[in-house]
Structures are given as C-alpha cells and as structure tokens.
Ligand SMILES: Nc1nc2c(ncn2[C@@H]2O[C@H](COP(=O)(O)OP(=O)(O)OP(=O)(O)O)[C@@H](O)[C@H]2O)c(=O)[nH]1
C-alpha cells in the first residue's frame with residue numbers, strides 16, 4: 001500500500017525538520033510512506049530544509065496561495081503517483097504521526113475517510129478554553145448545516161482512500177483557504193464515503209505563527225450555508 005502524506009507549509013522551517021524524521025520513524029508492515037510538502041515560497045527557507053530529506057518531494061509554489069489550494073496541488077500529485085491512501089496533515093507538529101497505524105487500521109476495515117478527531121472520547125487539545133469553544137462551535141455548525149456524520153469537521157488531519165478523494169476533487173470548489181477542509185469532507189459525504197473518526201490529541205504549535213485569520217472564523221457559518229444551499 002502506497003500512503004502519501006501531503007503537508008502544506010508556510011514558514012515552518014523549524015517544525016518541518018523535526019516532523020520529517022518523525023513521519024519516517026513510523027513503520028507499518030505492507031505500507032510505504034512518501035511525503036509531499038507543498039510550500040508557498042516561505043521566506044524562512046522551509047522548502048530548502050525539506051529538500052534535504054529523502055522520500056520527500058517538495059512542490060514549490062510562487063506565493064502564498066492558501067491552504068486549500070495547496071492541498072489541491074498536493075493531492076493531485078499524490079493521485080498521479082498512484083497513491084492508495086492519502087494523508088493530510090499540518091506541518092507545525094500539532095498532528096502526531098504516531099496515529100498513522102490507527103488511521104490505516106480503519107482504512108483496512110473498509111472506511112473511505114478517517115478523521116483525526118479532537119472531539120471523540122480519547123481525543124483532545126491543549127488549547128485554552130476560548131479556542132476550544134470556537135473549534136467545537138465550528139465543528140458543530142458544520143455537522144448540523146452540512147449533515148456530515150462526524151464530530152470534528154475542522155480537523156485537517158485525515159486519511160482518504162485515493163479513489164474517493166479523486167471523485168470529491170472533481171467537484172467545483174469555492175474555497176481556496178481553510179474552509180476547503182469542510183468543503184472537501186462535504187463532497188466526500190455527497191460521494192457516499194464511509195467516514196469514521198479516531199481520537200487524536202492535538203498539541204498547539206510551539207514554534208512559528210498561526211496563519212488562520214480572524215476573518216476566516218467570522219465568515220465560517222456563511223461559508224457553510226453557501227455550501228449547503230448550492231448543492
Ligand atoms: N502552502 C501553504 N501552507 C499553508 C498556508 N496557510 C497555512 N499553511 C500551512 O497549513 C498548516 C496549518 O496552518 P496553521 O497556521 O497551523 O493553522 P492552524 O493549525 O489552524 O493554526 P495554529 O496551529 O493555531 O497556528 C501549517 O502547516 C501551515 O504552514 C498557505 O497559504 N499555503
């Protein structure tokens with residue numbers, strides 16, 4: 001099984017050099033891992049750092065074009081390389097790749113999409129209560145408005161069967177930024193994907209800056225409604 005991990009980066013030099021060895025330290029019998037880093041010309045030299053490692057492909061884009069569009073680029077490349085399953089994960093060490101075996105276990109059970117969830121028993125974050133509240137609220141709204149049966153719809157840590165991802169990506173996307181993640185899981189759901197969640201502990205970044213803008217959070221409910229009403 002070829003499992004390609006796609007991670008978008010913008011100014012994650014210090015994090016990426018720790019993340020890559022942690023990814024390749026994971027060994028699952030019968031599974032080959034490959035990593036695709038989609039970097040948006042990070043001024044801190046993230047791309048150059050990532051290129052020092054083997055089994056890592058770096059796609060360098062000319063400018064900061066958004067998280068969603070970085071995923072589209074990386075997923076497209078993974079599909080082209082005949083990946084069987086495709087992981088999405090952040091580069092800032094918030095997502096621990098030790099969970100890879102739990103994701104793969106669910107894929108082997110027959111699920112099409114596995115979400116690394118902070119909102120199921122055993123999962124969580126070390127966020128302050130205010131951010132927990134925003135994240136929970138966003139996931140709840142997404143669940144109610146989009147009708148996707150999962151408790152953590154804003155989580156970017158996921159594993160998809162390539163077949164379902166390819167189908168979902170064929171749809172017309174409205175978002176190029178963070179809400180791309182909700183749009184994608186919604187389209188997977190419309191494609192009748194079998195979706196499940198595994199508990200993950202999300203560790204807040206300790207290095208580098210957040211790229212999530214406040215405006216993105218404010219616009220979120222409207223983005224969901226627009227999505228739901230258009231399909
Ligand atoms: N290529 C690319 N990567 C991006 C862009 N925006 C964010 N990222 C990356 O996407 C991942 C998630 O972004 P974060 O800023 O960590 O977002 P977050 O996890 O919601 O917020 P914090 O971790 O609290 O800062 C990180 O690996 C970022 O470097 C972008 O425009 N282009």
Ligand SMILES: [Mg+2]
Nearest residue numbers: 090092094205
């Ligand atoms: Mg982060």
